[in-house]
Every structure is written in C-alpha cells, then in structure tokens.
Amino acid sequence: MPEQDDMVPRPLPSALTFELASRCSTTKARAATLHLPHGPVQLPMFMPVATQASLKGLTPKQLEETSCRLCLNNTYHLGLKPGQKTLDIIGGAHKLQSWPHNILTDSGGFQMVSLLKLAQVTEEGVRFLSPHDGTPMLLTPEHSISLQNSIGSDIIMQLDDVIATTSPDHERIKEAMHRSVRWLDRCIEAHKKPDSQNLFCIIQGGLDLDLRRECCREMVARDTPGIAIGGLSGGEAKTEFCKVVDTCTGLLPTHKPRYVMGVGYPEDILVSVALGADMFDCVWPTRTARFGNAITDSGCFNLRHASYAEDFGPIEQGCKCICCKPDSEGGLGITRAYIHHTAAKETVGAHLLSMHNVHYLLNLMRRVREAIVEDRYPEFLRTHFKKLYSDNPPTWAVDALRGVGVDLLG
Amino acid sequence: MDGTANGSLSELPDEMFSIIQSTAHTLSPRLARLSLPGRRIIDTPHYLANTSRGVVPHITQDTFRRDTSIAGVYVALEDFIERAPRKVPPLYQFKPSDGASPLRKFVALQDDALLVLGARRTPPVIAPAANSNTDTTVSICTAVGFRQMKVDDYAEEAEELKPDILVGLGDVPYGRVLGNKRVERATDRMIQWMQEHVALRDERKDGHQAKLFAPLLPVECVKQQFYADCLAEELAKDISGLALYDLSTLEDIPESLAHLPRLGFTEPKTPHEVLQQVALGLDILTVPFIGAATDAGIALDFTFPSRQILNGSGPQPLGVDMWSAEHAVDLSPLSKDCQCYACSNHHRAYLQHLLSAKEMLGWVILQIHNHHTMDLFFAGIRQSIARNSLDEDVHAFSKAYESQLPEKTGQGPRVRGYQYKAEGPGESKKNAVAFKHAMNDGKEKLAEATPPAEDVDAEDLEIKGFAEKEEL
C-alpha cells in the first residue's frame, strides 16, 4: 500500500533498503529484511554491544556463530582508543576488528554527558573539561559524524541533546528536542559518506507526547534512512516508555527501520515489537554474563548461586547455542555446574555465558519474527509472558499490549 | 630399549609409548610416540597446555577445538575440590551417561586431546610450612585456601575421573630443598602411597583405567633408590610413566625405568630451558611461561631451528611486547609468516588496541598464537633430533635469540586468580564482584565504560579528532 511520505522526494542518499515482509494483523509488529552495506539483517532484531570493538572476549568467529550480523561499537570509546587518526590509517572499525558484517555506532554524546560530570551542553556541542588537565573541550555534531565516518559503521547516529526523561525541567526537555533537530541538520550537512553509511535521526522529547510528536514530524521530514527513538534507557516508568514508543511509531513511515536505543530486557523488547519497533541494543546480556547470569525463557538465573554447583543440565534445556548443545549435536555440552565452577574465577566462564546470552536474544528475535510472519504474534506474547510471569504479568505490559489488541490476562 | 629408529605408524606395537630414536646415554634427547586409545597420536618431545579450573585460560572450548592444535592438557585436581572433604565436590558427583571420563565431559575437553591429571597445578602455590605433607595427606591449594588432601582419597577419586594419564601423588616438597632425613621419609611415603594406589587399581580393574605415572622426588635417583627399585620391580607392570620435578632426577634414571615416558613439571622459564630439558631426555613438558607471556601481553616470536640470519644486529627478542604503542597502526600479523588463527585473522594494531582497552579478547588472541608458536617449536625440536642436529641447532638458537623473554610493560588481565599467589582462606574474595541488578541500562553502559584515562590530555583528544580545544 502506498504510504503518504512515499511522495516526498528523498534529498538524503540512503545505503540501505528496507523490505517489509509481514505485518501482524493484530499488533503493530512487523517483520522485515534490512539490506545494509555489509549484508542483510532480519528485523525485528537485537544488536549486542561490542563497546571497544570487541564483544567481551568473543572472537569475531564466535560472535558470527551466535548468528549476529550487526553489532554496536561505541563512538566515544573508539574516539579515545584507538582514536580517529589510527582508525583512518587502519581503514575503519571493520578492519580494526576483522568483522565482515555490519556495525552500528552511537554518536558518543550520551556517554560523554553521562561519563563526564562536568560536561555541559550548549548550542555548539557538548563542552567538557579534559579529564587530564582541565582544558575546556568541545564535541560538536560535526566531530561526531566525522568520527563515525572514520569508523565506517554501516549505521551512524546523529549527535543528540540527551537529558534524562525523568528530568523535571520541562523547558530543558523542550530545548533539547529542538536542539536535537538543529543538530540533525548539522549532522546531515557534515555526513561525508551517505552512500556507504546510513545516518539515523534520534527522536527526543522526553515523556511529553506532544514534544515527541513534534519531533517526529520535524525529523521524518528530514528523511534519514532510519529513525531511532532516543532518551528511553533511563529510569522512566515502563508505562511511560510504552506510550512514547507507541506514539512515535504511529507517526513514523512504514518503510523505514525504527530503532529503540538501549533497550534489551526480553520483555521490553517483546512489547516494543508489538508497538511497532524493529531494532534494539543493550549491553545487558554480555554484562550480566560476567556476573554469572544466564538468560533463559523462564527468566534470568545467577549460576554462581550454590544451588547450581551440582546441576549437570545445560544452561538452558533445548538451547541450540554452542555451549548448551550436547557433543552428539556438535556442541560443547557445557553444564550449569561448569559455569558455576569457572564463574568469576576464569574469564572463560563469562565468555561461554556471553555466547549463550547473545544467542538467546538473537534466537528470541528469530522466534518473534517467525511468529509475526505466521501471524501468531499475540499468541507468542501470551505464551512467553506466561513462562516468565506465570499468571502475574506486569501491569505495564498488560496495559501496553491491551492497547494493541493483545490481552495477556485472557 | 633399543636405539633404532622406526618410522611408519603401522609398524608400531600396541604400546602406549614407543621410543623411536634414542641413544644409550641417559642424558640425551629422544624421539618417541605416545598413543592412547581414542586420542590423537602425540610425537614427543611435546608439551601439554596448562589449564586453570579445567580450561586453558582465556580459550573457550569451542575456540580450543576450532582454532588451536593443542594436543593435550594438564589439569590439576586441586582446581575442583575446594569443598572437600566437608562436601563431596560436584565433579565427583558427575556421571556421564555413556561411561565417559567425568573430568573430560565436565571441562568439555575435545575428544581426541590427551587429558593428564595430577594433584597440583604447575607451578603450584607453595604451601606455608604449617601445611606440609604428612604420612597420609598432601597440602593442596584450593579456591578457599590450603587444604589437606588424603592420599587414599586422591587415588580413589582421581581414578574415578578417568583421565588418560594420572600422575600419582608424590611427597613433593615444592620450593624447598630436602635434607637427607626428609628424603628418606619421603621415599618411604611414596613407596607406600604408590603400593596402595596400585592395590586400589587392582581391586577396581574396570578395564578402562588411566595410565599411571609415578612421581619421582626432585633429587637424583640414587637418593631415592628404594623407591626407584620398587617402581622398577614390584610395581613395574603397573607404572606407565614417570613424572619429574627436577632435572637432577634425569641424571641417573636406572636402565630399568628408561623405557618409560618422562613427564616434566620442571617449570622451564624460557625456550632455551625447554631445549635444555629436552636435550636431557624429557619427553613431555609442561610450560608455564606460555600462559605467563600471554598475560604479560607478549606474543612469542621464535622458530626452531632458528631462521634468524646473524647479521651483526645481535640476538633477537623471543617475543614482541604487544602493549607497545608502536603497533598502533601496524596491520601485520603478530609474528611474520605465522599461520595461526590469531595471525591469519587479526593484526598487531587490533591486539594493541585490545590490550590497552583491557578487552579480554586481547588475551584470547595472544593465547592462541603463543600455543601455536609452541606447537611449531616442538615440531622443530623433533625434526632436529631426527636429523641428529639438536646440539648445533640449540647452539645456533642461543646465539640467535636473547636469553630471556621480554620484560612485561603492560598490565595483565583484570581478573587474577587465587591461583597466582599464596593467600589465606577467604582471601579469594578478591575476585568476587558484587552484582547489582541495575534496572537502569544507562548506568550499565556507564559501568561498562572507563572514563577517559587520566593520561589522555586535551592535546591527544584534539589530535585524535575526538573534540577540539576551546579558545579561552
């Protein structure tokens, strides 16, 4: 069906194609194939975070084996180490980490503001004091894009004015939204490689739905290849979070990928997909692995707990990851007891669990996509929430899903 | 023992250990072949990869299978039994359905890799004097501190774990010199311990037993004569090899024990020392410096026989310090011409980045490369022995390379095990990191990140293009 904004001319070149495969007949969920410079990826999708160009001790081969085809790098970190000059000489982040698949980078602004207490946002950019000698420094939208151009990531993010959604200062939230729109223009202007790198805008506006709507209108008009919904990985209530996602997806064009930044808990992803979002990222699966936590269909378990010391079952029964599969199926046959044995004492324990956890999330998304394609996503949601919460699903999820025609309690 | 070389596999008898080439001298290198049912055949001299808690540090079991050629590993039982005897260790409760080795299955070791089990790590954490061995117990170091392990328990439980090779328990006085009285007592103990262990094996007779290697005291054989005699006569048919803890023991190994494979826990510090130990007749070595080099950020970089042409530039370093900033934009492999997974997929620039960013993958890559280097080193040693040119090759090697591995300049991996130095009970908490389930992903992202290092100044940031200095 023709979309209204198909009529709008496209001033910005795009290095991706979005191919819609199916839509859920009940919820707003969609299944699609996103063709990116380093190969196609299936939406909805989860993207693990390889902060400093490596994913928690996994070799690129191991990451590939989890079926990952798009991972994140953080611009802030790569900008510091190895730095732009080095990236230019090496030829970008794909070459740096020998990763033949896709990479997405953030703008660096979020981490800048969060990590540096003295960072201050002005119209020009993010001002901060050099941690070394206190010299005042400035990170601009132009810097961020230039860095991401050097990184060579397949998807790059605009520099946005990030503030906590929980901020009580409404004027400041409004200012941040408008500034993010102005910075988007500067990013588009500064972007030197639109033929090989896809710039995504980031919808801001806090929890104020009117601001979000306005931001959607402004940014959609700028026609970037993809669209992110930002500022939602903070401590806002999940009900508010869902309202923002729902409102934004309602205003976004169908034929572009929608990325909800920094969201990674399985139940948050499942609901967001029902609300029409396609892409998610989070450090949680790998970070939590370091502390011995295994993600499974029935929740998250800390395998460092003494009760797992003598548990010789796989991390998750039936899991097809390399760790859980028995040797008879070409896997390693790793037991919970062995993870318990190595957790916190040998890094290998964390590496194994990272592989399981990343595989879990990628596989969850594969199951989600299958359910959408077969038009049984509502059923999938009901079954999954039942497994996680038995008969007491969280209210926010019940409410959000009711809004798109799924009754978790029914 | 006859000194004739024989070649092809088909001619080999069913023996576990067949000597292919040796001289009548006790102190001389030899070529042999170690073949155990179900395992790949290992030509010796060779080495065993060291493990910690059942795994070659940094290398997950899938990477081990796919991206290394490690032929065998050495595992220490003390890594598995911290709660004994108060609680039965989990490993002892693990009974794979197919009757396979519980230890092999538990640590997910590749099917055809040789699995050698002993009581203590190499090098072990040396027990405080208060914890020395007794007539019936041996001091071991576990994750919760030093413990006394009963000699009977060791024999029984270690047999149950079905390794390919089991090193019997020795009264080895790690780190201490033995007086004559102490040697005498240790000799008596070891005779008794080995007799009891063998008696236990006779009782079990399950047809699928580990090959039992007898430990020797770290003194000349003549000083432990009664024990050596006992091994050569009374226990001859039960002992399949010797475990050595000091080179002096090689000096006078009696003819009657010469046919047995010699497994060294002799802690060579450099490739030169490996060569020396091989030249004295060790067959299988454990080589702790491989892992130490990895943790130090050093990529081993030597070949044997040396391909270095001495051109007046002096001896070459034995390894490359990958922390050095000079590699920052170097797209060459860790070591020229190396075909290992690390070198065929990654370059120095990435490794340098990973180390300085303290990303765990750095040590994974180094560990793969360093073990590969050791595989080739030992292959070179065997060829050299076969050509009867070991002496000259060793001499040339000593000229071509520096005598010590490069100094460590960077920091090691963040997580240091309890295994590295003596600690009292409870001190191992050092590694435990309290887990807070942060609801806030923003905070998690922050925790992931290190703020700009203190040593990054504004100039750097600007040069790197990260940001610009503001004119005041």
Ligand SMILES: [Zn+2]
């Ligand atoms: Zn799994």
Ligand SMILES: [Zn+2]
């Ligand atoms: Zn290599």
